[in-house]
Amino acid sequence: MIQVKNISKSFQGRSVIQNISFDFEAGKVNMIIGESGSGKTTLLKCMVGLNTIDSGEVLFDGRNFYNLNFNGKKEIRKEIGMLFQGGALFDSKTVEENVVFPISMFTDLSVSEKKDRANFCLQRVNLENANNLYPSELSGGMKKRVAIARAIAVQPKYLFCDEPNSGLDPKTSIVIDNLIKELTEEYNITTIVITHDMNSVIEIGDNIMFIYKGDKWWEGSKQEILKTDNQEVCDFVYATKFMKDLKTKF
Amino acid sequence: MNIFFHFGRYFILIKRAFAKPEKFSIYVNRIFEEMYILGIGSLGIVAIISIFMGAVITIQTAFNFESPLLPFYAIGVAVRDSMILEFSPAIVSLILAGKVGSSIASEIGTMRVTEQIDALEIMGINSAGYLIFPKIVASVLFNPILIIFSMFLGIAGGYVIGVMSEVTSSHQFIYGITYDFRPFNVVYALIKSGVFAFIIASVPAYQGYYTKGGALEVGRSSTKGVVYSSVLILAFDLILTKLLLA
Ligand SMILES: Nc1ncnc2c1ncn2[C@@H]1O[C@H](COP(=O)(O)OP(=O)(O)OP(=O)(O)O)[C@@H](O)[C@H]1O
Ligand SMILES: [Mg+2]
Numbered sequence: 001m002i003q004v005k006n007i008s009k010s011f012q013g014r015s016v017i018q019n020i021s022f023d024f025e026a027g028k029v030n031m032i033i034g035e036s037g038s039g040k041t042t043l044l045k046c047m048v049g050l051n052t053i054d055s056g057e058v059l060f061d062g063r064n065f066y067n068l069n070f071n072g073k074k075e076i077r078k079e080i081g082m083l084f085q086g087g088a089l090f091d092s093k094t095v096e097e098n099v100v101f102p103i104s105m106f107t108d109l110s111v112s113e114k115k116d117r118a119n120f121c122l123q124r125v126n127l128e129n130a131n132n133l134y135p136s137e138l139s140g141g142m143k144k145r146v147a148i149a150r151a152i153a154v155q156p157k158y159l160f161c162d163e164p165n166s167g168l169d170p171k172t173s174i175v176i177d178n179l180i181k182e183l184t185e186e187y188n189i190t191t192i193v194i195t196h197d198m199n200s201v202i203e204i205g206d207n208i209m210f211i212y213k214g215d216k217w218w219e220g221s222k223q224e225i226l227k228t229d230n231q232e233v234c235d236f237v238y239a240t241k242f243m244k245d246l247k248t249k250f
Numbered sequence: 251m252n253i254f255f256h257f258g259r260y261f262i263l264i265k266r267a268f269a270k271p272e273k274f275s276i277y278v279n280r281i282f283e284e285m286y287i288l289g290i291g292s293l294g295i296v297a298i299i300s301i302f303m304g305a306v307i308t309i310q311t312a313f314n315f316e317s318p319l320l321p322f323y324a325i326g327v328a329v330r331d332s333m334i335l336e337f338s339p340a341i342v343s344l345i346l347a348g349k350v351g352s353s354i355a356s357e358i359g360t361m362r363v364t365e366q367i368d369a370l371e372i373m374g375i376n377s378a379g380y381l382i383f384p385k386i387v388a389s390v391l392f393n394p395i396l397i398i399f400s401m402f403l404g405i406a407g408g409y410v411i412g413v414m415s416e417v418t419s420s421h422q423f424i425y426g427i428t429y430d431f432r433p434f435n436v437v438y439a440l441i442k443s444g445v446f447a448f449i450i451a452s453v454p455a456y457q458g459y460y461t462k463g464g465a466l467e468v469g470r471s472s473t474k475g476v477v478y479s480s481v482l483i484l485a486f487d488l489i490l491t492k493l494l495l496a
Contacts, residue, residue, distance in 0.1 A: 091364070
């Protein structure tokens with residue numbers, strides 16, 4: 001479980017996150033949704049110290065991240081698997097080397113065991129026969145999937161995914177959603193998923209936080225989000241005609 | 251004000267780069283990798299520059315020394331001393347600052363702006379240690395080898411051009427390069443090249459590591475890395491010469 005308490009963040013005097021608190025539960029898929037530029041990625045980066053924060057606390061199962069020294073923070077980070085919005089693959093390494101990298105850094109497995117583990121992760125994201133390609137030779141969606149495979153390579157306790165299915169076709173998107181859900185429940189991972197995709201929210205979202213211009217505007221479950229009459233949330237949820245039609249049916 | 255900020259941040263980064271590695275074997279591999287890229291990859295350019303420098307010094311010395319009062323071995327001595335004392339350690343290091351420095355700054359800068367450094371950090375890896383430490387070690391270990399290589403080739407270049415263009419004879423030149431040879435000069439050159447190697451790897455790495463923005467800024471970091479490391483090499487050249495030879 002990760003608890004965020006009263007986090008605020010501004011860039012050069014421009015406030016981006018205002019006083020957000022939330023409990024991200026273990027074994028659940030916690031979703032952060034909100035329009036583009038609302039501060040979702042910034043919030044996620046604040047939680048792991050990639051952005052500094054102006055005020056607030058982040059507790060990883062009770063451990064106060066910002067009170068820890070450099071090595072203490074490193075220990076927590078070893079338990080995190082993170083998918084960056086842009087993938088952030090190591091472009092000097094092949095697909096397989098990218099996935100093997102965290103495994104060889106933190107385990108003492110033999111070369112063949114490492115490869116097996118990497119291939120297992122790549123299979124789970126539906127990516128086979130791409131092992132020896134470099135990131136520059138991959139499509140956008142393939143990059144994303146390699147990045148997911150890398151994030152789950154060392155069985156994280158906390159899994160952060162910044163838009164895991166942007167750039168994926170609907171079918172692969174569902175595979176990835178289900179993978180995230182399965183892993184979360186199987187290993188009791190505290191999973192945080194940032195998404196724009198209402199399908200994913202309805203498909204796998206357990207707890208949902210809606211961010212609006214840097215404020216936590218709404219929180220609740222996926223059943224609740226379909227029924228809420230909060231104007232900004234409705235504008236987001238029912239932005240497409242498809243969803244609007246869906247609403248009138250109920 | 252600004253300069254103190256950069257100095258402080260530079261030293262903090264270097265300290266972090268020298269923190270205890272997460273896994274020793276991986277760092278050792280990284281050092282060999284960097285030696286190959288930074289060291290072996292520079293042999294060609296060092297060879298070309300050294301041969302030409304040696305040749306040019308020979309011709310220039312011969313051209314300026316047309317007095318019968320000067321001993322016949324003067325050309326050999328001049329080539330040897332200029333190569334060992336200044337050209338090999340300083341000029342070659344300046345060239346390397348351009349070649350190696352720009353590649354280090356743009357590599358690390360690109361990793362910064364594409365969030366690869368963040369990805370390392372989030373895995374619990376000390377990114378400064380993983381990226382910068384192997385480059386510094388490889389550079390400091392390999393640069394002296396490059397410098398020795400450069401001295402030999404420079405003197406050889408001088409010999410060949412001198413004998414071919416008949417400004418000196420083989421016997422005179424060889425007598426010259428062995429005349430009153432001081433081994434300390436080579437030690438002095440190696441000390442200098444070690445210090446320069448540290449600058450060549452660490453200053454561009456610093457510039458790259460703190461790149462903010464996108465591709466344009468990566469280019470800027472790379473330029474800054476080369477300019478600052480070149481200026482620092484010249485400054486330390488003066489300081490070390492004063493300390494070691496005065
Ligand atoms: N490093 C930075 N420096 C200055 N401003 C920043 C920085 N990073 C983000 N911002 C600003 O913070 C705001 C929120 O950005 P953020 O990336 O968190 O949005 P987001 O919700 O993730 O959007 P998207 O869905 O498009 O990814 C934006 O207005 C952006 O301009
Ligand atoms: Mg984002």
